[in-house]
Amino acid sequence: MLTKEDIRTHIAAFIGEKNMHTKQEDLVCYTYNAGGAAPSAFLPILVALPITAEEVSKIVGFCNEHKISVVTRSQGSGLSVNAITESDYSIIISLQRMNSITVEPEILMAVVGPGAITADIKKAAAAHSLMYPPDPASFTFSSIGGNVATDAGGLQCVKYGTTKSCVTGMQVVLASGEIIRAGGKCIKDVTGYNLTQLFTGSEGTLGVITEITLKLIPLPQAKRAMRVAFNNIENAAKAVSAIMTSGVVPSIMEFQEQTLIRAVEDYTHAGLPVDAGAMLLIEVDGDVSTLKPQVEVIRRVCEQLGMVDFHVAETAEEAEQLWVARRSGLPALARVAKGRLGGDPAVPINKLAQAVHMLFEVGKKHGIKVSCQGHAGDGNIHPHFFFNSDEEKKTAAKARSEFHYEIIKMGGTVSAEHGVGREKAPYITKQLGEAQVGAMRAIKKALDPNNILNPGCIFGGQA
Amino acid sequence: MLTKEDIRTHIAAFIGEKNMHTKQEDLVCYTYNAGGAAPSAFLPILVALPITAEEVSKIVGFCNEHKISVVTRSQGSGLSVNAITESDYSIIISLQRMNSITVEPEILMAVVGPGAITADIKKAAAAHSLMYPPDPASFTFSSIGGNVATDAGGLQCVKYGTTKSCVTGMQVVLASGEIIRAGGKCIKDVTGYNLTQLFTGSEGTLGVITEITLKLIPLPQAKRAMRVAFNNIENAAKAVSAIMTSGVVPSIMEFQEQTLIRAVEDYTHAGLPVDAGAMLLIEVDGDVSTLKPQVEVIRRVCEQLGMVDFHVAETAEEAEQLWVARRSGLPALARVAKGRLGGDPAVPINKLAQAVHMLFEVGKKHGIKVSCQGHAGDGNIHPHFFFNSDEEKKTAAKARSEFHYEIIKMGGTVSAEHGVGREKAPYITKQLGEAQVGAMRAIKKALDPNNILNPGCIFGGQA
Numbered sequence: 001m002l003t004k005e006d007i008r009t010h011i012a013a014f015i016g017e018k019n020m021h022t023k024q025e026d027l028v029c030y031t032y033n034a035g036g037a038a039p040s041a042f043l044p045i046l047v048a049l050p051i052t053a054e055e056v057s058k059i060v061g062f063c064n065e066h067k068i069s070v071v072t073r074s075q076g077s078g079l080s081v082n083a084i085t086e087s088d089y090s091i092i093i094s095l096q097r098m099n100s101i102t103v104e105p106e107i108l109m110a111v112v113g114p115g116a117i118t119a120d121i122k123k124a125a126a127a128h129s130l131m132y133p134p135d136p137a138s139f140t141f142s143s144i145g146g147n148v149a150t151d152a153g154g155l156q157c158v159k160y161g162t163t164k165s166c167v168t169g170m171q172v173v174l175a176s177g178e179i180i181r182a183g184g185k186c187i188k189d190v191t192g193y194n195l196t197q198l199f200t201g202s203e204g205t206l207g208v209i210t211e212i213t214l215k216l217i218p219l220p221q222a223k224r225a226m227r228v229a230f231n232n233i234e235n236a237a238k239a240v241s242a243i244m245t246s247g248v249v250p251s252i253m254e255f256q257e258q259t260l261i262r263a264v265e266d267y268t269h270a271g272l273p274v275d276a277g278a279m280l281l282i283e284v285d286g287d288v289s290t291l292k293p294q295v296e297v298i299r300r301v302c303e304q305l306g307m308v309d310f311h312v313a314e315t316a317e318e319a320e321q322l323w324v325a326r327r328s329g330l331p332a333l334a335r336v337a338k339g340r341l342g343g344d345p346a347v348p349i350n351k352l353a354q355a356v357h358m359l360f361e362v363g364k365k366h367g368i369k370v371s372c373q374g375h376a377g378d379g380n381i382h383p384h385f386f387f388n389s390d391e392e393k394k395t396a397a398k399a400r401s402e403f404h405y406e407i408i409k410m411g412g413t414v415s416a417e418h419g420v421g422r423e424k425a426p427y428i429t430k431q432l433g434e435a436q437v438g439a440m441r442a443i444k445k446a447l448d449p450n451n452i453l454n455p456g457c458i459f460g461g462q463a
Numbered sequence: 464m465l466t467k468e469d470i471r472t473h474i475a476a477f478i479g480e481k482n483m484h485t486k487q488e489d490l491v492c493y494t495y496n497a498g499g500a501a502p503s504a505f506l507p508i509l510v511a512l513p514i515t516a517e518e519v520s521k522i523v524g525f526c527n528e529h530k531i532s533v534v535t536r537s538q539g540s541g542l543s544v545n546a547i548t549e550s551d552y553s554i555i556i557s558l559q560r561m562n563s564i565t566v567e568p569e570i571l572m573a574v575v576g577p578g579a580i581t582a583d584i585k586k587a588a589a590a591h592s593l594m595y596p597p598d599p600a601s602f603t604f605s606s607i608g609g610n611v612a613t614d615a616g617g618l619q620c621v622k623y624g625t626t627k628s629c630v631t632g633m634q635v636v637l638a639s640g641e642i643i644r645a646g647g648k649c650i651k652d653v654t655g656y657n658l659t660q661l662f663t664g665s666e667g668t669l670g671v672i673t674e675i676t677l678k679l680i681p682l683p684q685a686k687r688a689m690r691v692a693f694n695n696i697e698n699a700a701k702a703v704s705a706i707m708t709s710g711v712v713p714s715i716m717e718f719q720e721q722t723l724i725r726a727v728e729d730y731t732h733a734g735l736p737v738d739a740g741a742m743l744l745i746e747v748d749g750d751v752s753t754l755k756p757q758v759e760v761i762r763r764v765c766e767q768l769g770m771v772d773f774h775v776a777e778t779a780e781e782a783e784q785l786w787v788a789r790r791s792g793l794p795a796l797a798r799v800a801k802g803r804l805g806g807d808p809a810v811p812i813n814k815l816a817q818a819v820h821m822l823f824e825v826g827k828k829h830g831i832k833v834s835c836q837g838h839a840g841d842g843n844i845h846p847h848f849f850f851n852s853d854e855e856k857k858t859a860a861k862a863r864s865e866f867h868y869e870i871i872k873m874g875g876t877v878s879a880e881h882g883v884g885r886e887k888a889p890y891i892t893k894q895l896g897e898a899q900v901g902a903m904r905a906i907k908k909a910l911d912p913n914n915i916l917n918p919g920c921i922f923g924g925q926a
Contacts (some may be wrong), residue, residue, distance in 0.1 A: 033628035066570045106531045106704050106813045129710065161652055164660075165628070178898035187841045188625055188879035190664045191887070192895055192921060193903045197627075197660035201653045218710040241569050247592065247681040289752045348648035350569045378650045416651035424654070432655055435641035440656045440912060446903060446909035458655060 002066050004045045007091070011048055014058040019097075021047040027028035030092050033084055034077045034138075035342075035423065040084035042455070044071070044092040051097045053179055053210035054172055056310035059093060060208055060452075061177020067450050072204040074115045074143035078150060079342065080347060080421025086456040093208060095145050103128055103216070109168070109185055110214045114145025130182055130216040133160035136417065142326040148212055150349060151201035153344075153417030155326075158377030159251040159285075160217070162417065164200045167214035172199055175206075175448040185213055198443075203419050204454040206447045224295060225319040228302045229276035229309035233257055237353035240376045242301045243282070244349060248294045253377035254282035254326055257356060260333065260371045260384075264325050267332035272325055273309045280376060281326055283319075329373050337386035341396045346380040346416035358406045359383050366399040368392060380416040405430065425460035465529050467508045470554070474511055477521040482560075484510040489645040493555050495710060496547055497601075498805075498886065503547035507534070507555040512784045513762075516634055516642050516673035522556060523671055523915075524640020530737060530913050535667040537578045537606035539614060541899045542805065543884025545561045545666050549919040556671060558608050566591055566679070572631070572648055573677045577608025584677070593679040596623035599880065614664035616807075616880030618789075621840030622679070622714040622748075625880065627663045632676035635662055635880035638669075642729055648676055661906070666882050686714060686748035687758055688782040690774035691765045692739035696720055699741035700816035703839045705764045706745070707812060711757045716840035717789055720819060723796065723834045723847075727788050728782040735788055736772045744789055776789035792836050800849035804859045808870040809843040809879035821869045822846050829862040831855060843879040858899035868893065 002010075008022055021027060022045075030047050031039040044055075045068070050056045063070045064179030069090035073083040085092065097111035101121055105128040112121055118132075118139040126133045135154035136142060142152070148170070153162045183189055183196035199206055230236040236255055243250060256264070256279050265272040272278060280302075284294040299310055314321035333340055347355045347449050356372060363370030363385070374381040383403060385396035404414045405429050414420075414427045441459060444451070465473075471485055484490060485508075494502040508531070513519045526533045534551035536546040548555065561576035564584055568591040575584055581595075581602040588595045598617035599605060605615070611633070616625045632646030635658075646659035648654055658720050662669055691917070693699040699718055706713060719727070719742050728735040736742060743765075747757040762773055776782035789916060796803055810818045825837045826833030837844040846866060848859035867877045867890050877883075892900050904922060907914070 015598060021693050055795045104813075105708055107811050108707060109811075128708075141776065151657070153651050157651060161628075162653075164657070165624075176898075176899065178901075180899040182895075182899060184874055184876070186809040186874075186876045186879065187812070188616050188620060188809050188838075189876040190625075190880060190882050191876045191878045192883065192891055193612070193669075193906060194627070194664050195899065195902065197657050198906075201657050206656075217579075218708070218712065221710065229680070244571055245568055245593075245681070247684065249681065287750075287753045287756060289756065290750045293750060293752065325783075327490050344651040346651050348570050348572075348718060349650070350567075375651075380651050411647055411649075413647070413649045413652040413654045416649065417653060419653050420655065428655055432645075433643060435639075435643065436643040436658065437655070438641075439637060439643065439658065439905075442887060442909035443656060443906055446905035 006044050007068060009280060010062055011046060011059055011091070015048055015050050015055045015114050016060070016416070017297045019049045029074065031084060032076065033081050035079045035081055037423065040086065042085045042088045044085045044088060044090050047092045047094050049094050049097050053173060055175045056173045056208050056210050057179050060173050062174065063091065063452055064175050064177060064450055067452060069452050069455050071454050072208050074145050075141055077138045077142040078146060078421060079418040080415065080423040082150060082419050082421040083454065096143070098210060103130065105130060106208055107185060108216045110216055112144050112212050112214060114143060114209050114212060116144050118142055118144050125216050126219060129219045131219045132166065132214060132216055134163045134166060137219060141451060144212060147211055148200050148209060149203050150417070150419035153375065153378070153380065155252045155254060155375060158253050158375060159249050164197060166213050166214045167196055167212060170199060170209050171211035172197055172207040172209050175450065175453055180409050183213065201356050201419065203421065203457050205444060205457050206453065220285035222288045222291055223283050224291045224312065225281070225283045225322045226295060226298065226310065226312040227322050228280045228282065228307050229243035229273035230278050230305070230307055232277035233356045234353045235305045236280055239280060239302050239305045240352060241350050242305060243298055244377060246297050248284060248297045250377060251285040252281065254281040254373065255279065255376040256329065256373040258415045260329060260373050263332040263336050265329050267335065268324055268328050270321060270325055276308060280321060333371065333384055338388045339387040339393060341400050343383050343400060344380065344416050344418040345404060345412055345414050346378060347407060349377070349379040351410050352376060355381055355407065355410060355412065355414055359403055362399050362403045362406065366395050368396050368399055378416065420458045422456055425458060428458065470508050470531060473525055474509060474522055474554070478511055478513050478518045481513045493536065494547060495539065496544050498544055499544045500544045500886065503549065505548045505551045505553060507548045507553050510555045510557055512557050512560050516636060518840070519556060519636045519671050519673050520640045520642050523636050523638065526554065527638050527640060527913055527915055530915060532915050532918050534917050535671050537608050539602055540601045540605040541884060542881040543608055543878065543886040545613060545882050545884040545920060546917065557824045560671060566593065568593060570648060571679045573679060575607050575675050575677060577606060577672050577675060579607045581605055581607050581610055588679050589682060592682045594682045595629065595653055595677060595679055597626045597629060607675060609674055611663050612666050613882035614880070616838065616841065616843065618715045618717060618838060621716050621838060622712050629662060629677045629701045630659055630663050630675060631678050633662060633672050634661055634674035635670040637674050638913065638916055644675065658870060664882065666884065666920050668907060668920050669916065679925060683748035685751045687745055687775065688744070688746045688785045689758060689761065689773065689775040690785050691745065691770050692736035693741050693768070693770055695740035696819045697816045698768045699743055702743065702765050702768045702812050703815060705768060706761055707762050709760050711747060711760045713745050713840060714742065714748040717744040717836065718742065718839040719792065719836040720834060723792060723836050726795040726799050728790050732789055732792050732799065733784060733788055739771060744785060796834065796847055801851045802849070802856060802865050804848040806846050806863060806881050807843065807881040808867060808875055808877050809841060810870060810873050810875035811836055812840070813840040814873050814875070815839060815842055817872060818844055818870065818875065822866055825862050825866045825869065829858050831862055841879065883921045885919055888921060891921065
């Protein structure tokens with residue numbers, strides 16, 4: 001077994017000492033994760049900051065040979081404890097510097113480095129009147145590599161799909177150090193297995209993604225936002241199904257329940273309907289001529305389901321005010337209690353009301369305050385379990401766990417857009433079944449026989 | 464090793480003798496494939512016609528234990544020799560009888576058996592004002608299981624994506640006989656690896672798909688078709704790129720080159736522009752109010768690129784006449800020569816003209832007649848290599864092979880929508896590289912260690 005010093009010397013030979021962190025004060029930064037979970041107890045031996053796939057290949061090949069764990073990371077914004085070291089024989093590869101963005105407008109594609117910030121890709125595309133639709137809440141600071149590794153979602157998925165819908169190809173360094181190019185710039189491609197989609201959402205456990213080819217779409221001409229309030233969550237949820245089957249496909253359809261509406265109103269004084277049981281924030285986009293008809297269809301559907309308020313933003317400023325309510329959710333909730341556990345389960349869209357009710361039942365049973373918001377058109381709920389003490393935090397964790405099991409019973413998924421990470425690893429067998437988890441482990445073993453790539457992620461302790 | 468009689472007795476015990484074919488005259492039908500290639504030299508031991516996943520599970524588990532090859536098939540309409548037996552120790556599972564269709568309009572989904580005919584799924588969806596968009600040319604007789612197994616494309620993919628875009632979940636019998644449920648009815652789901660997308664396009668080599676969950680979309684309100692002619696293929700190809708980046712996303716954008724236009728005109732007398740070098744058949748869909756503006760954008764773009772004819776169908780009957788030209792392509796070509804080799808490569812959309820030119824150069828070099836048509840908006844070309852004798856057929860095969868290698872050099876793919884099957888197995892290493900094929904073989908081995916599932920497909924002789 002090589003010493004840590006040996007490992008540092010070897011990797012320095014591949015990428016240069018100046019492209020590595022080895023000081024404790026730097027390494028400790030990489031033990032943290034965005035989800036608020038405890039930092040890793042294990043400092044990485046080093047953090048490598050390569051700039052080419054060939055450098056990544058050398059590092060990974062070397063680590064494979066010596067059975068050193070490799071955790072890939074960029075912005076560390078994952079919310080499921082996706083990218084931390086779990087042993088002291090681990091290194092971190094940060095892909096932050098591999099952040100190139102090349103838009104190819106004539107084929108509606110962009111070729112990007114995994115370290116590119118998602119918002120920068122959106123900007124670069126928009127300069128050519130194109131859109132990269134996925135918009136996880138973190139898009140202004142998260143990297144596309146992380147977005148692809150977790151198949152990140154966001155608000156606009158209801159119309160445009162999650163990150164995976166946009167990934168047509170990628171360059172990947174396998175555990176062996178070999179570099180492959182899966183997929184590419186062809187819109188249709190069925191030559192061999194769809195490794196592009198297998199790697200998407202695999203959370204760094206099957207390879208290190210060193211380049212991504214993304215499909216772009218024409219930027220919609222215009223959009224219009226509206227807010228609809230309902231007396232109760234049932235009617236709001238019924239409206240979600242009814243809108244989705246009305247022929248109109250909203251580009252955004254978010255929901256918030258009463259506790260959250262009130263917290264946001266306390267925080268923003270934006271004039272929200274605080275007596276409403278639930279609120280939908282909806283956006284439609286497309287050709288200017290289609291906006292009004294789309295809004296009218298939605299209004300008609302909501303009227304039939306007993307809406308109590310319907311407000312359409314007539315100007316960009318008014319629309320901006322509507323979105324303040326969405327964006328102020330988390331800061332507003334920070335005032336509800338000292339701490340909060342989150343999550344990202346999803347259910348089939350006709351079970352949204354049932355899932356929200358279950359959340360409140362679980363909260364009541366455990367005697368803790370809960371709330372939720374979510375991407376209604378996707379059936380994706382962000383539950384909040386509040387706590388004010390360490391004791392209450394344990395109860396909140398127990399309640400969340402129970403809620404996850406209920407979600408599975410409803411035919412839902414414990415993770416819709418954040419990934420399994422380490423946080424949701426305990427639930428996968430219950431959700432997927434032993435045979436399926438067995439098949440996934442077999443694939444993991446086939447592609448990473450020494451289990452060096454992000455060990456512990458998705459499968460828990462023993463991958 | 465069990466005798467054939469033993470195998471028949473065992474499988475009859477699982478599903479009943481009446482649900483099996485064992486007579487030579489029946490078995491021989493299953494040695495044929497739609498692509499026109501020679502039938503398999505190996506009769507299957509039997510053809511099993513199960514009706515439940517549990518029956519499939521028993522058959523596959525038994526075959527795995529005794530290392531009997533299993534080829535899954537329904538309509539046998541695959542065009543790349545996708546589903547034939549390659550040894551006399553093989554059985555065929557026909558999923559034709561597992562053809563249930565249940566539309567769940569409130570969640571915009573359908574749950575279907577693999578044997579359901581794609582056209583029937585479209586009809587069932589349309590009854591709820593919903594659309595299942597993928598439309599391979601075979602959709603009136605091909606099964607959804609085969610469509611999923613090859614990630615079948617079609618005309619409308621340019622706007623709505625290929626089959627894979629619609630598959631959100633599936634039940635699969637693994638080689639071990641275990642039954643798993645990958646994905647499901649959640650629009651967003653990142654719990655574990657995306658096995659749904661791995662199985663999609665895996666051509667029966669990783670498992671037997673026994674149920675599929677499909678995402679549907681609202682049926683577009685209206686559509687309008689048009690025909691645009693250009694002097695040469697360059698301008699037509701430039702128009703394709705220009706239209707795709709104009710902000711309009713056509714629901715169909717087909718092209719035909721001159722040889723084909725003339726053959727179709729000879730056959731149909733539809734008044735096609737026979738002096739044009741290339742022709743685009745375009746359809747736009749959506750809200751009625753958007754159709755005219757979309758047509759005008761396309762007209763403007765095409766005008767700038769020197770179109771010589773622009774004809775918009777003002778009525779459903781006129782539109783139908785336009786599509787006759789598309790549908791008459793293959794029957795018309797049957798008059799050009801005695802035989803024809805086809806294909807389904809694709810290139811990035813800005814290389815369409817280059818690929819078509821290369822096709823004609825290759826034809827010229829080998830002294831054979833060629834032609835092509837294709838799904839222009841996807842960069843997907845259907846080349847035709849004509850022959851009138853066995854000798855010329857060999858030349859045509861040589862020319863096609865050379866064309867495939869040129870496609871790979873352009874960053875293209877040898878298969879866009881028919882699958883690799885056995886026909887394109889010789890090209891995969893050239894296209895994907897040894898390391899990538901190695902990764903795919905490792906996955907195959909992980910999930911099917913005895914190589915019983917459709918052996919020879921995708922990877923050729925030794926999987």
